[in-house]
Amino acid sequence: MRALFDDLEIGTPPSQMGPGEALDEAMSLAERRSERPILIYLDQLEQLLFPGRDAGEASALIEAVDRLAQKPIRGLQIALSLREDYLGRFRDRARGRRELLEHGFRLGPLTVGEMSRAVCRAAEEGWPRQWWAEEHVRALMLEVRTPGSSASEEAEVQAAFGQIVCRALWEERAEGRGSEAGAVEAEAIVHRYLEATVEGLGALSGPARHLLEEHLIDGEGHRTLLTEPEAHRVLPAGAADEVLGRLERAAVLRAEEHQGSRYFELGHDWLAGRVFQRRREREQEREEAERKRREEEGQRSARERAARRTLGTIAAVAIAVAALMAVIVVWALGQRNAALSAEDVAKTAQQEATAQAGRARTSSLMAGAGELLARNQLAPAANLLLEVEDPDKVRGWVDLMHEVLTLGPPKTTMRGHQGMVLFAGFSPDGQRIVTASEDKTARVWNANGRGAPVVLQGHEGWVRSAEFSADGQRIVTASEDRTARVWNADGSGAPVVLQGHEGGVWSAEFSADGQRAVTASADKTARIWPIFSLVLPLSLRSVTTDCLSPEMRRTYLSENDEDARKGYESCERSYGRIPFYPEVDLRRAAKEPSLHAVEP
Numbered sequence: 382m383r384a385l386f387d388d389l390e391i392g393t394p395p396s397q398m399g400p401g402e403a404l405d406e407a408m409s410l411a412e413r414r415s416e417r418p419i420l421i422y423l424d425q426l427e428q429l430l431f432p433g434r435d436a437g438e439a440s441a442l443i444e445a446v447d448r449l450a451q452k453p454i455r456g457l458q459i460a461l462s463l464r465e466d467y468l469g470r471f472r473d474r475a476r477g478r479r480e481l482l483e484h485g486f487r488l489g490p491l492t493v494g495e496m497s498r499a500v501c502r503a504a505e506e507g508w509p510r511q512w513w514a515e516e517h518v519r520a521l522m523l524e525v526r527t528p529g530s531s532a533s534e535e536a537e538v539q540a541a542f543g544q545i546v547c548r549a550l551w552e553e554r555a556e557g558r559g560s561e562a563g564a565v566e567a568e569a570i571v572h573r574y575l576e577a578t579v580e581g582l583g584a585l586s587g588p589a590r591h592l593l594e595e596h597l598i599d600g601e602g603h604r605t606l607l608t609e610p611e612a613h614r615v616l617p618a619g620a621a622d623e624v625l626g627r628l629e630r631a632a633v634l635r636a637e638e639h640q641g642s643r644y645f646e647l648g649h650d651w652l653a654g655r656v657f658q659r660r661r662e663r664e665q666e667r668e669e670a671e672r673k674r675r676e677e678e679g680q681r682s683a684r685e686r687a688a689r690r691t692l693g694t695i696a697a698v699a700i701a702v703a704a705l706m707a708v709i710v711v712w713a714l715g716q717r718n719a720a721l722s723a724e725d726v727a728k729t730a731q732q733e734a735t736a737q738a739g740r741a742r743t744s745s746l747m748a749g750a751g752e753l754l755a756r757n758q759l760a761p762a763a764n765l766l767l768e769v770e771d772p773d774k775v776r777g778w779v780d781l782m783h784e785v786l787t788l789g790p791p792k793t794t795m796r797g798h799q800g801m802v803l804f805a806g807f808s809p810d811g812q813r814i815v816t817a818s819e820d821k822t823a824r825v826w827n828a829n830g831r832g833a834p835v836v837l838q839g840h841e842g843w844v845r846s847a848e849f850s851a852d853g854q855r856i857v858t859a860s861e862d863r864t865a866r867v868w869n870a871d872g873s874g875a876p877v878v879l880q881g882h883e884g885g886v887w888s889a890e891f892s893a894d895g896q897r898a899v900t901a902s903a904d905k906t907a908r909i910w911p912i913f914s915l916v917l918p919l920s921l922r923s924v925t926t927d928c929l930s931p932e933m934r935r936t937y938l939s940e941n942d943e944d945a946r947k948g949y950e951s952c953e954r955s956y957g958r959i960p961f962y963p964e965v966d967l968r969r970a971a972k973e974p975s976l977h978a979v980e981p
Contacts, residue, residue, distance in 0.1 A: 389414075401445045408454050418456035422447075427467035430474070431626050443475050450480040462488075469638050487753070487761045489921050493522045496536030500547050511554055524567035525567075541632035542649055546570050568739055572655045579629045582624065588616050589624050591605045594660040597634075597647050597656045599731070600655030604650065609643045637738065638745075644738060722763055723873055743769055744760035759785050798822070804846045808853045813870070815845040815856055823858045825870055835872040840864070845890045850895040861885035867912055879910045881918060 386394050391410040394403045411419050423446070430437040450459050463471060466486065475481045491499065497519040502637045504511040523532050530536040549570045592615055596607050613621040625645065628634040635648045647653045672849050689698055694917030746765045753762035763785045772778040807814055807828070812827045823844050825835040837847075842861030849856055849870065856868045866887050867877040879889075884904030891898055898910045909919040 383858060392524070394968050398908075400441070400879050401448070404445055404449060405452075408449060408452065408457065410541060412457075415540075416456070418458060419454070419457045420460065421446075422460045422462075424459050424462050426463040426471065430470045430632060432468050436474075439474055442477070443481070447475070447478040447481055466637060468637075477963075483756075486758060487749070487765075488763075489764060490527070490537040490540060492534060493519060493526055493536050493538055496522045496538045496543055497534075497538075499541075504551065507551070509555065511551065513550075518547075519551070525571075539649065542567070542571060542651075544573050545632070549574070552933075559656060568651050571651045572647065574631075575633060575652055575655055577632055578628070578966075582627060585617075585620055585624050588620065589628065590659070592616060592624065593633075593647070593656045594663070597645070598653050598660070602653060604647045604653045605731055606644050606646050606738055608734070609645070635724050637741070644734065664793075668767065739770065743775055747777060747781070754781060754784060757788075759788055793828070795824075795826045795830065795834070797824060797834060800843075803843065806848060808849045808870075809851060810853055813849075813853070815847045815849060815870075817847040817858060819843045821860070823847040823856065823868075825872070835870070837866075837868045837876070839866065839876060842885065845886065850891045851882065851893060852895060855891070857889045857893065857902060858889055859886040859889040861903070865889040865910070867898060877912055879912075881908065882906070885907050 382393055385404070385407055386392060388579060389407060389411045391407060391414060396405065398406060408419070429442060430435070443573065449457075461481070472482065497515050500512045500518050500522075501515050502542040509734060519534070522538050522543055525546060525710075526532070527538050527539060527834050537793065541727075546567045557825065570952065579586050579589050579593070592607075596611070596615055597605055599605050607615075609625075612625055625636075629645075632648045633652060634645045636643045636645050678956055686698060727757070746769050748764045750765040753759075753765065762938070763782070764787065766772070766778065766782050769775055769778055794810040795814065795816065796819040798816065798820050800821075802816050802818050804817040805814060812828055814828050815823060816826065817823050820840065821840045821842060821844060823840075825837070827834075837856065839860065840860040840862050841960045842857065842863075844858050844860050846859045847856055854870055856870050857865060858868065859865050863880065863882045863885060865879040867879070879898065882900065882904050884902045886902050888899050889898055889900045897903040898912055899907060900910065901907045907921040908922070911918070
């Protein structure tokens with residue numbers, strides 16, 4: 382709760398209030414303090430639903446968020462995200478809360494191409510910065526793609542293993558080890574990760590290895606399914622939830638819901654291969670120990686037989702050996718028959734479990750597609766229907782797909798940029814969209830996708846951002862060419878060029894009255910520009926942290942120039958660090974039209 386109050390800059394939470402009351406108080410203070418929208422984003426919500434977690438915590442949070450969603454708070458947006466395999470549990474906990482259940486959508490897995498670009502950009506923007514070759518990262522992501530998919534950029538990535546591989550690569554390069562992403566093998570990283578995860582269980586590492594090696598792979602190293610009740614019978618009493626929960630959170634195990642229970646399997650074929658290798662190594666160790674034991678036993682028997690030969694006859698020894706061999710043969714035949722019978726039972730159970738898992742997954746996909754179709758989310762519904770195996774054998778699949786195809790695609794796609802789109806935003810009335818791109822242009826589109834866009838071109842570098850003014854008549858753009866520009870939204874006339882930064886301009890926005898623009902640059906300064914007057918821009922380069930309070934920041938963008946002057950002078954008297962730039966000579970400005978855009 383303290384973090385929420387700090388982020389909103391509204392003081393400290395009252396100590397006498399409970400969490401729910403403190404949350405309501407925070408929203409009330411934030412609404413009164415500013416007219417800007419409030420976004421509350423709760424990520425990885427599935428962690429509250431892990432086995433062993435206190436059910437009261439999840440219920441209390443869901444109740445608080447639901448109560449907050451029903452309050453008439455202007456501009457409040459609440460976003461919840463969780464893994465799809467925990468959606469059923471969340472719905473059970475949130476049953477009857479319409480505000481939380483009726484506005485969801487499914488975000489599918491990233492493709493190899495999308496994951497590669499996102500990882501390279503994240504590495505470049507991280508600290509310390511790292512530059513990764515996209516072709517090397519793409520090769521790693523192909524290694525962790527969904528099993529059975531083609532080796533192309535459109536293949537889906539198993540995000541959990543992609544994260545494991547990228548985190549290891551980042552740490553190695555941050556420590557000065559390794560040179561390129563291609564020098565790292567994803568499979569080796571995942572193997573090391575598996576060993577570290579199991580060892581991290583401490584005293585429970587032995588039962589965890591037994592679970593993985595004896596119950597989650599077959600005799601040929603293929604993954605098998607294990608129901609939750611079976612896992613509880615295998616693991617020590619009271620430890621099953623901890624072992625299963627930690628292995629599931631680490632993505633070593635993947636869990637699926639089935640008829641009110643769950644079943645588990647290893648998260649990747651690489652993990653199955655490593656577990657099978659470890660089992661073979663242990664079997665070889667046991668065989669070697671057994672071989673040594675038999676050798677020692679043979680030597681001891683030889684000595685005994687030698688002693689008996691000195692005391693008895695050769696005939697007596699031969700009879701004893703024959704009797705012993707007969708017993709061994711009978712026992713071996715019995716064990717062989719029992720093993721064959723157990724193997725048949727295990728194969729039958731495995732086939733039934735696999736069939737049940739397939740039926741459960743098909744039912745889940747059909748139910749999800751029907752629900753999305755009811756909410757007119759046609760594209761996600763079509764994606765779910767395409768994941769159904771043997772659709773011609775599934776009742777109702779043809780009817781649902783026919784309905785999806787009849788209604789048509791529910792999205793509008795804007796195409797035309799020649800480079801990556803770096804920014805997009807709506808106009809205040811929601812009828813237009815402005816986009817900024819690496820192709821050095823910004824474009825204004827009709828939100829319904831009709832007609833040709835208005836192309837705003839003139840920048841000599843990437844356009845990083847583009848924003849509408851409050852009245853929707855103008856657009857301000859920020860570019861890597863060290864300038865910002867103010868355009869008429871309909872593309873008419875020449876833009877106003879705001880130049881003077883010594884580095885690329887990362888973002889630009891209008892003030893509320895549309896008379897000023899504020900820019901932020903890689904040259905470590907921010908500047909406030911008067912768009913329609915010949916007043917020099919205010920550079921925030923020498924402003925101290927103490928003086929740049931929230932009140933002073935609002936003064937800089939005041940609609941009244943006199944208020945701004947008083948704010949500057951007040952801060953100057955207190956700190957002596959903030960210069961005020963007076964108006965320039967109009968006669969000189971008439972001779973030098975760009976004077977208003979140059980810092981003295």
